[in-house]
Amino acid sequence: MKSITRLAFGAALTAGLVLAPEAGAQSEQQGRARPERGQRLDPAQRIERRVGMLTERLQLSTTQSTQIRQILTQESEQMRAIFEKGQNGADREALRPQVKSLREGTDKKIDAVLTESQRKSYAELREQMRQRRGERGERQGTRKG
Numbered sequence: 001m002k003s004i005t006r007l008a009f010g011a012a013l014t015a016g017l018v019l020a021p022e023a024g025a026q027s028e029q030q031g032r033a034r035p036e037r038g039q040r041l042d043p044a045q046r047i048e049r050r051v052g053m054l055t056e057r058l059q060l061s062t063t064q065s066t067q068i069r070q071i072l073t074q075e076s077e078q079m080r081a082i083f084e085k086g087q088n089g090a091d092r093e094a095l096r097p098q099v100k101s102l103r104e105g106t107d108k109k110i111d112a113v114l115t116e117s118q119r120k121s122y123a124e125l126r127e128q129m130r131q132r133r134g135e136r137g138e139r140q141g142t143r144k145g
Contacts, residue, residue, distance in 0.1 A: 043080070047072045057125060058118045067113045075106040 041049065051069045054060060060068065082099055086092045107126065111119050 043076045047076060054122075054125075058114065058121050060114075060118070064113050064118075068110055071106060071109045071113070075102060078102055 047069060050072060051065055054068060055065045058064075079099065079102060082095055082102065086095050110122065114122055
């Protein structure tokens with residue numbers, strides 16, 4: 001009986017020692033998936049974060065998530081091209097209408113993928129985000145002056 005108990009204890013100990021490094025590696029990977037506060041996300045990470053947030057808040061289907069990911073990827077590529085113009089000496093203020101038009105087009109494409117109730121929720125979500133950006137801009141403006 002003692003030998004069975006020792007054998008079971010030894011097996012549990014061995015399993016714990018073998019699995020512990022894997023569990024630690026998983027938690028490290030999960031920790032790395034989300035950058036530190038203040039650290040910039042690359043475009044693919046930004047898209048995945050946004051798709052994840054929209055999937056959660058709007059309860060998107062897998063098909064809708066895939067379509068929105070494609071729309072956001074296209075927007076990202078077009079946005080990059082606009083910003084490259086700005087870096088090559090184009091007037092940044094002159095690029096602002098292009099950026100606004102691109103964002104509005106993206107919102108229309110996303111709206112086309114959503115159901116009526118999801119569209120309403122998405123409109124509310126966009127408004128909340130606009131308000132937060134405005135508040136953040138006001139705070140940053142008061143800090144500078």
